Amino acid sequence: MTEDQGTTAAGTEPAEDDDEGRVGIFPSWRATYIAVLVYTAALTGFLYLMTRVLDHSVR
């Protein structure tokens, strides 16, 4: 480990590994994971919609 990272008291985990901190625009990791799952559901829904709307088969 390089010097600029810092460690916890135990010396085994980088200081940045706080599970409670903000993750970019998300307030926590839990919120980030939920956002990914919601995004996946929305993406699947979008692809299903695309399947239906762009289906011009006549048989």
Next chain:
Amino acid sequence: MSALDWGVFAVYFAGVIGFAYYQSRKNVGVEGFFLANRRLGWGAIGLSVMATQASAITYIGTTGQAFDDGMEFVQVYLGLPIAMVIICAVFIPFFYRSRVFTAYEYLEQRFDSRTRAMTSFLFLVSRGLASGLALYAPAIVLSVIMGWDETVTILIMGVITVGYTMMGGITAVIWTDVVQMLMMFAGIAIALVALFTALPSGVDIGDVSYIGGIHEMWSTIDLSWDPTNTYTIWSGIIGGLFLALAYFGTDQTQVQRYLTARSMKQSRLSLIFNAFLKVPMQVFILSIGVLLYVFYHFERPPLVFNGAEVAQVEASDRASEYAALEAQHVTAHAERRAATMELLDAREAGSDATALQLQISEYDDELSNLRVEARDLISEVRGASSNDVNYVFPTYLITYVPAGILGLLIAVIFAAAMSSLDSALTALSSATVLDFYGRYFKPGQPDEHYLKVSRITTLAWGAFAVVAALYAGRLGSLIEAVNQIGSLFYGSLLGVFLLAFFVKRATGTGAFYGLIAGMICVGLVSAFTDVSWLWYNVVGSAVVLVVGILLSFGGGGVRRAATDP
């Protein structure tokens, strides 16, 4: 290729080598060589994770697949974002807190040395052979399409990749992956724009989606429950989830990438980045295939895209049969083109186009059947199966793309191949040196010794990949078979890690024999059922968990807490 194309090509190679050299100066010791001294940020790692997964065949094969079958392949990736969440929440904390260099090292801390050795050995066998194929597959395509010598193509890709990987270790690999991935993004965008601009004037995006829709090319979601159907939403979400968990969570090629992060947060962010971007990227790549399908309504495509195979049949005593199929293809294509133009006029005029749609569907079927017949004929002549899916996109590039752009897009194919190979080489080297050499043969040596051996093993694995690629043509079916065997134990490997993370009372004996039972069961499912390969990982993981739990709870063996590295 023109001088301009060669110029673009030269700039690409010079840029990669120069950038790798610049980055390699930051490496110190074995931890620097294999884990970049654990100091990288999520952006570089995230792009490297993506580049490692996107091989040349992903780039040229999936476009060809979409040209033939539409977008349904994208369903395979629907489980990936969920897998990323599970890896971030469960896998990464275990790997990170145990400060391991390889994924399999964790299994020794958690279970025992034989489980580590067995899993690492399985990785070395499968990834080593897959590296040969990763070089061979694009080289054979480029040799047929561009007329380049296959051996020279393999050697150029292999020698340059091995060179910068040996020199710069994981730091050079990750940063060149970043450049190569950005090139791939640019390549996808340029290919889409080039295809749109190559369409006849007056054909807009609405017409493109309409023509693709007549043959259900945009159909991405299949809700059927049939387990023998490879691409359904269920095989994609469930099977794809297990596949992604196995690949991103247990394969050293990927685990090594996020172990280079300066913190657990950066590791997780690199995977979340992929969770958001991977599916849209695949949609865009597959869209190239559908656009090609639409484009070839207006331009006549070859009956079969693999020119080398066509030359073989034309030189045989069945050349007249092929010529007859080609003549029918010319007629059917001309009729479909005329019907398509008429359909677009009718659509613009707002009149009923149902009869024309039916007519185009019939021409589509006729053209598809002619392709199948032609490939069957080639298979009979060659005495081996014919598949030209990987040749569809490169054939378009060489025929229609202007100078300069062609050089860039061919460089992108090289970038895709090299970014997968370099990651495999560092992963193979790390598993060889750390899981075997330093563990069993020469423990307790100074750091410089292991660094030297690491460079030598990188070179050795590179040489192995090049030799495997050079001989792959002759050993094709054997190498493919071994590669398929790799997919048989992927799920079982995942099962061992799931046992380690989720079953606190699991023992090394349970894990070891569970792994063997899992591989045997997947082998049986593969040999005696028609169940799609996407379900193999689910079966393997489930068997390992069940057998592992039964043996752990019923027998002896040393138990170690899952959180106790």
